[in-house]
Amino acid sequence: MLGKHPEQLPGALIARLPWMRAANHVPVTGSGGLRDLEAAVDLAGLGPVAGVDEVGRGACAGPLAAGACILPSRELPELQELTDSKQLTAAKRRRLVPVIESVAVATAVVFIEPADIDTYGLQWANFAAMRWAVTSLQVQPGYVLTDAVQLAGLPMPHIPIVKGDATALCIAAASVLAKVARDSLMADYDEIYPGYGFAGHKGYGTAKHMESVRRHGASPIHRYTYANVAQAHSQWLTTHTADTTANQPTTL
Incomplete structure (x- = not known):
């Protein structure tokens, strides 16, 4: 399908790639190291690997944000504290952003405005934001990892991972970037619209x-x-x- 074969991947991870499953792009539960899937895809020559995640889906004011991130394939001790953004304090998330940006191959954060969410709907906004974030990366990925989202319309294959922001480092990085950017914007809006x-x-x-x-x-x-x-x-x-x-x- 992609000029690569599943036998080129580490055996423990083969079943987690979509072409080895009964239905393509069925979400799978992530486990093991935070870089297992990235390493598997890189080893098969299908990288670079991007993680993408959204923030603000459950809000009733402000934009929906999406972040995308490609991390280098080397070990990243600088990001040993990085995990699901919801498990991190706001201060730690802010501290991690410049670290992520300094080591990342490429990053992107985009916003879908509230008026567009009202016009086109939340599901459209969710998918559009993540597709936009991925295609805005300065380096285009060969594969994308999503947080349990089947993301139709991407120009490259993807793997939806249940609890992906807690089990894939590139998704966790994307989530932190989007969360901090959106929180900062909402703080600005607090001054524009006090009360x-x-x-x-x-x-x-x-x-x-x-x-x-x-x-x-x-x-x-x-x-x-x-x-x-x-x-x-x-x-x-x-x-x-x-x-x-x-x-x-x-x-x-």
């Missing part, structure tokens, strides 16, 4: 966040098609309209 607490909740639908929408109305970076935002904004509209009507001068 919503974007720097704290990062656009996720906390109780305090929804209360701020009921108090101020939705901001330009909210996802208006989301039920919690639509409901809170509708309550603000009702209150705002009532207050405006009450303050209108009476005409005889």
Whole structure:
């Protein structure tokens, strides 16, 4: 299929590549070392290998971000602390970004704006962001590892891995890059649109966040098609309209 044969891969990893499975691109559970799959694909001459992941899918404000990263095939003691971004503190994620960028072969982070999420839907945004991140890499990969996502439309083959951000170092790196970039952007939005607490909740639908929408109305970076935002904004509209009507001068 690709000019390479599965017997060229380490035996323990053969079954984890898509052409050796009953259905192509069925997600597989990652295990073992964080570089096993990258090493296997590189050994078969199918690299370089990129990891890709998204951040902000569950938020109701702000963009959806996706990161992509190609790491060198050598040992990377500089990244021994790197794992699933959700298991790292915000400070550690920020410290890791310049380290990742200094050792990586290529990195990319892209954003899908809230208005586009409202227009085209979350699933479209999720897939579009990851495809865009991969194709934005300065070096195009021969293979891509995703975090359990079957990513149709990529110009190269990919392997979806369940809990990929905890089991593949290139996915973990991509996740950290996207997370830190998005968090920084949400902190900037906190200054542009004060009163919503974007720097704290990062656009996720906390109780305090929804209360701020009921108090101020939705901001330009909210996802208006989301039920919690639509409901809170509708309550603000009702209150705002009532207050405006009450303050209108009476005409005889």
